[in-house]
Amino acid sequence: MHDLYRKYVNRSQVSLMTSFGFGRELVERAEGAYIYTRDGRKILDFTGGVGVLSHGHNHPRILAARKRFQDQQRMEVHKTYFSPYIAALGNNLAQLLPGDLSMSFFPNSGAEAVEGAVKLAYKYHGGRRQRILHADISFHGKLLGSGSLTGSPQKNFAFPGIPGVETFTYGDLDSVRRLVAQARTADGGCDVYAILIEPFSASTMRYCSEEFLRGLRELCTAEDIILVFDEIYTGWGKTGSLFYFTRYEGLLPDVLTTSKSFGGGKSSISAYIARESVFRKAYDNLGDALMTSTSTTYYGFGEECATAIEAVNIVVDDDYPARARDLDRVLAPGLERIAKQFPDIISNTVGSGALHGVFLDGGPKLLDLAARLAPGGFRQDPQFRTKLITCAVINALYRDHDIYTYYTLNGSNPLVVGPPLVATTDEVERFLDAFEQTLSQGMSKLLARFVKEKVGSLWA
Ligand SMILES: Cc1ncc(COP(=O)(O)O)c(C=O)c1O
Incomplete structure (x- = not known):
């Protein structure tokens, strides 16, 4: 496999991923919160699949919905026939979402929805x-397009983007107001067509205050700016409410984007859902009847929509927001306790529901020397130290405790603790015990082992 990857996929990926245990193992199958490897290990998956796996791996209801679709030999490729799945999914979203967020379109990835x-x-x-x-x-x-709207890209290359993108400070309403004021046109109008925001930013674990979100809403309404909430990661209960913004009564974007667990861990589907009046003004005419300006070959594909219908049904039937809050009640105080125990290693822990970030810091001074000796790409990375420390902890959790976690590649690289919503509080306790035991080894020991075992082979 490594050879084929080296030859036909990406050589550097092999170098990087084999520096972790999981890059050296093959997965046999996966079920619920667990991954089973070919060599017989049972790994507790606390990555949440980077937002995709709230339902866990291979949820039986998701598998059954897809099997039904296949057994009945449904035909859902042609867009000239109406799709019962698009109709039903659109209806269900309109019933679940607040206000008049009721007009849906279903592409395949989060970036396309944005x-x-x-x-x-x-x-x-x-x-x-x-x-x-x-x-x-x-x-x-x-x-x-979506890359040029991403404020903290993996800054290794500046690709071209869409024009007119301006940047405000997350959570700072005055900085938004300043940009809107600068966009005043000669006739007193406004040149801003949209404001895009993640109410909860999963890559940094920062979240907007209610005051900020309501202030944005007010400003957008006054200036007729389309307010887009990107909840591609945080939707479907992950943070303890159906969407992060729905915890605030009466708060409504003009457009909401969702993906990831919307596909139940099986289907590559996303959505943008617009308020009816906004959608009608933009697209309600015969020229746009087939949505050709946003469609792709696979948009609204039957099996993907059938899967999303079942994924959403499960979220409602099993009350995923409540499950996330249950996990949070154990996870949040547990992480806080561990952070107090290891103040030299953990600088902060932040999160909501089943999505928490642990910011790791510290480590011996020797690390700065290691950073200077590291190969080119690493040497220039200001986050090198944080990444190395966090990787050492992820590696120890995986090797010693059969627990799989990850760190975000964007933003400030917190170690993400994002259990799937099918995990139990006992499994959260197991994670907390393992995390505590890992940190009590001390950062120097963890690092020495990681560097010796893994990075050494990478630099060789
Ligand atoms: C908030 C947010 N928006 C957009 C995206 C892009 O989604 P995709 O990777 O499906 O294109 C992601 C993916 O992580 C995300 O977290």
Whole structure:
């Protein structure tokens, strides 16, 4: 496998991933919160699949829904026939979401949903407004458009992007107001067509205050700016409410984007859902009847939609927001306790529901020397130290305790503790015990082992 990857996929990926245990093992199968490797290990998956796996691996209801679709030989490729799945999914979302967020479109990836939302906002204003605002810390995808709206890209290359992108400070309403004021046109209008924000930023574990979100809403309403909430990561109960913003009564974006666990861990599907009046003004005419400006070959594909219908049914039937709150009641105080126990290693822990970040710091001074000796790409990385420490902890959790975690590649690289919503509080306790035992080995020992076992072979 490594050879084939080296030859036909990506050589550097092999070098990097084999520096962790999981890059050296093969997965036989996966079920619920567990991954079973070929050599007989049973790994507790606390990554949450980077937001994809709230339902865990291979949820039986998701498998059954897909099997039904296949057994009945459904035909859902042609867009010229109406799809009962698109109709039902659109209906269900409209029933679940607050206000008049009721018009849905279903592409395949989060980045496409973001770009669809941005295009809708641009079209809403008939192409007359040219500016779009996004936050300095933000992750919205990696296509050329969504990548240019991402505030903290993996900054190793500057790709071209869409024009008119301006950056405000996350959570700072005055900085948004300043940009809107600068966008005043000669006739007293506003040149901003959309503001894009993650109410909870999973890549940095920062979240907006209620005051900030309500202030944004007020400003967007006053200036007729389309407000887009990107909840691609945080939707479907993950943070303890259906969406992060739905914890605030009466708060409504003009467009919401979702993906990841929307596909139940099996289907590559995303959505943007617009308020009815916004959608109608942008696209409600015969020229846009087939949505050709945002469609892709696979958008609204039957099996993906059937899967998403079941994924959402499960979220409702099993009350995923309540499950996330249950896990939070054990996870949050547990992480706080461990942070107090190891103040030299943990600088902060932040999170909500089943999505927490642990910011690791410290380590011996020797690390600075290691950073200077590291190969080119690493040497220039200001986060090198944090990444190395965090990798050492992830590696020890995996090797010694059969627990799989990860750190975010964007933002400030917290170690992410994101159990799937099918995990139990006992499994959270197991993680906390393992985490405590790992840190009590001391950072120097963990690092020495990691560098010796792994990075040594990478640098050789
Ligand atoms: C908030 C947010 N927006 C957009 C995206 C992009 O989604 P995708 O990777 O499916 O293109 C992500 C992916 O992590 C995300 O977390």
